[in-house]
Amino acid sequence: MKHTIYFYILLLISATCAAQEKITIPIETSENVTILQTDEDNRLNIVYFGKKLSDTSAYPAVSKQFLRSDPDNSITNNAYTPSGTWNLSEPAIQIKQPNGDHSLELKYISHTIEMVDDNVWLTSIVLRDPVFPVEVKLFYKAYRRENVMEQWSSIRNAGKKPVMLEKFASANLYIAGGKFFLRQYHGGWAEEMVPEETELTSGIKVLDSKLGTRADLFQPPSFVVSIDQPATENNGEVIMASLAWTGNFKIDLEKDSYQNLRLIAGINPYAAEYELKPSETFETPALIYTLSHQGKGTGSRNLHAWATKYRLRDGKGKRLTLLNNWESTYFDFDEPKLKGLFKNASDLGVDMFLLDDGWFGNKYPRNNDVAGLGDWQENKLKLPHGLGYLVKEATAAGIKFGIWVEPEMVNPKSELYEKHRDWVIRHPDRKEYYFRNQLVLDLANPEVSSFVFGIIDSMLTKNPDIAFIKWDCNAVIYNAYSAYLAKNKMPQSMLYVSYVKALYGIMEKIKNKFPSTAMMLCSGGGGRVDYGALKYFTEYWPSDNTDPLERVFIQWENSYFFPAIASCNHVTDWSPAPLKFKIDVAMMGKLGFDIVMNKLSPEDLLFAKKAVEEYRTISDVVWHGDLYRLSDPFKKNIAALMYVSPDKTKSVVFNYLANTRYQTNVSPEPIRLNGLDPEKKYRVKEINVYPGTMPALNGEQLYSGEFLMNIGINPAVNRSRASVVLSVTELSLP
Ligand code: DGJ
Numbered sequence: 001m002k003h004t005i006y007f008y009i010l011l012l013i014s015a016t017c018a019a020q021e022k023i024t025i026p027i028e029t030s031e032n033v034t035i036l037q038t039d040e041d042n043r044l045n046i047v048y049f050g051k052k053l054s055d056t057s058a059y060p061a062v063s064k065q066f067l068r069s070d071p072d073n074s075i076t077n078n079a080y081t082p083s084g085t086w087n088l089s090e091p092a093i094q095i096k097q098p099n100g101d102h103s104l105e106l107k108y109i110s111h112t113i114e115m116v117d118d119n120v121w122l123t124s125i126v127l128r129d130p131v132f133p134v135e136v137k138l139f140y141k142a143y144r145r146e147n148v149m150e151q152w153s154s155i156r157n158a159g160k161k162p163v164m165l166e167k168f169a170s171a172n173l174y175i176a177g178g179k180f181f182l183r184q185y186h187g188g189w190a191e192e193m194v195p196e197e198t199e200l201t202s203g204i205k206v207l208d209s210k211l212g213t214r215a216d217l218f219q220p221p222s223f224v225v226s227i228d229q230p231a232t233e234n235n236g237e238v239i240m241a242s243l244a245w246t247g248n249f250k251i252d253l254e255k256d257s258y259q260n261l262r263l264i265a266g267i268n269p270y271a272a273e274y275e276l277k278p279s280e281t282f283e284t285p286a287l288i289y290t291l292s293h294q295g296k297g298t299g300s301r302n303l304h305a306w307a308t309k310y311r312l313r314d315g316k317g318k319r320l321t322l323l324n325n326w327e328s329t330y331f332d333f334d335e336p337k338l339k340g341l342f343k344n345a346s347d348l349g350v351d352m353f354l355l356d357d358g359w360f361g362n363k364y365p366r367n368n369d370v371a372g373l374g375d376w377q378e379n380k381l382k383l384p385h386g387l388g389y390l391v392k393e394a395t396a397a398g399i400k401f402g403i404w405v406e407p408e409m410v411n412p413k414s415e416l417y418e419k420h421r422d423w424v425i426r427h428p429d430r431k432e433y434y435f436r437n438q439l440v441l442d443l444a445n446p447e448v449s450s451f452v453f454g455i456i457d458s459m460l461t462k463n464p465d466i467a468f469i470k471w472d473c474n475a476v477i478y479n480a481y482s483a484y485l486a487k488n489k490m491p492q493s494m495l496y497v498s499y500v501k502a503l504y505g506i507m508e509k510i511k512n513k514f515p516s517t518a519m520m521l522c523s524g525g526g527g528r529v530d531y532g533a534l535k536y537f538t539e540y541w542p543s544d545n546t547d548p549l550e551r552v553f554i555q556w557e558n559s560y561f562f563p564a565i566a567s568c569n570h571v572t573d574w575s576p577a578p579l580k581f582k583i584d585v586a587m588m589g590k591l592g593f594d595i596v597m598n599k600l601s602p603e604d605l606l607f608a609k610k611a612v613e614e615y616r617t618i619s620d621v622v623w624h625g626d627l628y629r630l631s632d633p634f635k636k637n638i639a640a641l642m643y644v645s646p647d648k649t650k651s652v653v654f655n656y657l658a659n660t661r662y663q664t665n666v667s668p669e670p671i672r673l674n675g676l677d678p679e680k681k682y683r684v685k686e687i688n689v690y691p692g693t694m695p696a697l698n699g700e701q702l703y704s705g706e707f708l709m710n711i712g713i714n715p716a717v718n719r720s721r722a723s724v725v726l727s728v729t730e731l732s733l734p
Pocket of ligand 1: 027324356357404472474522523524541543544
């Protein structure tokens with residue numbers, strides 16, 4: 001490997017010596033390469049993105065195979081397409097100069113390749129405008145084993161006057177092909193991650209959000225692009241991507257006149273012109289993506305491997321099972337009731353009790369969602385002895401204590417709003433619009449940011465035994481106006497970006513000061529799930545919709561991008577489905593409960609307790625194993641997926657009846673397993689069996705991995721066995 005580095009360093013030296021010679025910059029992962037190359041005008045183009053070559057010396061010749069130089073057309077494969085000069089297609093960057101000039105040209109200057117460690121290589125490329133003092137750096141961080149790229153850019157104003165950034169994308173990709181199929185998502189509250197897959201036609205398809213906070217409510221920044229034909233689980237060339245940004249985003253997918261795909265992803269430039277002062281540098285968030293040649297299964301495993309190792313907070317760690325009180329009490333609780341719930345949690349055998357919304361506010365008690373938000377003092381009627389007492393009581397009951405907060409928000413009916421109206425995002429001369437009766441605080445104002453940090457800081461400092469924070473975010477931004485920006489004569493259009501940057505600043509401080517406090521990313525369900533925020537969170541809440549059948553679909557789609565260890569799945573009374581079905585679905589991630597335990601039948605209670613114990617035996621494989629999706633509920637009657645330990649000795653297979661139509665025999669075919677060792681012998685046993693029912697497979701018969709993967713196994717799913725969990729264990733294991 002060393003000699004390759006020297007080769008690249010030599011390239012860099014020759015680049016600086018003879019700038020007009022073509023410079024070729026290959027950026028490799030273990031399977032793929034992006035080849036960037038300068039042209040005769042010293043612009044940087046993407047000449048190839050696909051499978052890599054074993055002979056790296058052949059890379060400079062690749063561009064000759066693509067006859068793209070059509071002088072009548074703009075060059076569409078630029079690595080970071082500027083605007084206002086030769087380019088007439090969708091730009092990656094647009095800048096307004098102090099004199100109002102919108103023209104920008106970017107020429108290659110130099111590049112460096114840094115080996116961060118034996119797996120991670122960072123290529124940084126400097127581009128500069130020959131006319132205006134603007135410098136752009138492109139960053140390509142290659143996670144070689146995981147085949148994941150993290151790509152972002154930075155823009156520096158090297159001039160003496162401020163410039164306005166009008167578009168500032170993170171990544172500009174270019175994919176040769178002919179046909180492209182986009183899997184995108186839409187949704188709303190309780191119906192997150194509804195997929196749609198369509199062939200891209202000429203022109204630009206845009207995925208975007210303008211909601212400010214809770215940005216993914218209608219559309220998340222995660223998507224899949226299949227090349228040539230829709231990729232299946234195990235076949236096809238496919239890009240799986242997600243923008244790591246917790247705010248407005250815009251993803252342009254432009255099929256150009258040569259049938260190639262230009263993909264430009266970044267912060268949404270909508271109402272977001274950003275002022276860059278002299279000598280300032282703006283750094284964009286990263287686009288995270290992988291290219292798989294073996295379908296979506298490999299692609300998602302790539303992303304999971306990357307996320308658990310490099311991004312998700314405590315990705316390799318453990319998670320706390322819990323009992324939450326949101327759906328069992330809503331706002332109606334007091335200390336005696338909570339102590340009863342602590343006992344329930346400890347009887348159930350979970351690790352923690354999570355106190356949800358409604359514990360704060362005195363002048364305006366938080367007894368419903370119209371009042372109290374912003375006043376983070378314990379409500380004296382409900383909790384006369386304060387949080388410290390609850391933490392102590394929970395500890396005495398043998399469980400940990402977690403708490404819900406929504407510190408970015410305020411109800412107009414609150415002391416905070418009365419005292420600090422200028423801290424709220426609202427227009428002084430316009431009607432206020434509310435989302436769930438609340439408004440958003442102006443994090444662009446440093447005083448407000450320190451207030452928000454202070455809420456968590458003082459709570460955790462006073463109560464260091466609080467083990468978990470559920471951080472909610474229910475409102476979008478209306479009337480995007482900041483009194484702080486106005487007072488400081490800064491453009492209002494900086495609000496959206498400044499908000500997210502300040503939010504990350506707060507999160508960073510919390511993470512550093514309280515490294516062992518687990519945090520759940522929640523946003524009125526799954527309105528905020530992205531790899532920008534997941535750097536600070538151990539897990540996310542996919543949806544308030546906990547109907548187990550609907551959750552199968554929501555969790556299925558999220559699993560393309562995010563690992564199971566990050567998915568909080570709660571068993572609730574939301575639907576009348578059998579408890580076993582609910583628990584089996586919730587086990588595909590981090591298991592939690594939000595039920596009225598006292599209403600459970602004795603059989604259900606017994607089953608729930610045994611399930612918590614059973615979960616302890618499989619959670620390691622679910623959290624840290626490799627995920628294989630086996631039967632697609634969008635196409636078949638059964639949803640089946642399995643998690644396999646890295647050494648292939650242990651796995652767990654979840655099977656669910658995915659529709660409620662009348663069927664006599666829904667699973668006539670076996671389910672083919674995946675990811676096992678064909679040579680190994682496995683015992684297959686049904687687990688999490690409901691008391692009084694017989695398991696279909698008792699573990700007595702042995703199967704080879706080859707049998708299980710080529711023939712498969714029939715979990716005997718039917719209407720009376722709507723969910724079946726199998727453990728597949730290598731013979732030598734107990
Ligand atoms: C929305 C969340 O998604 C719910 O789980 C719950 O915490 C409520 N907010 C509380 O207001």
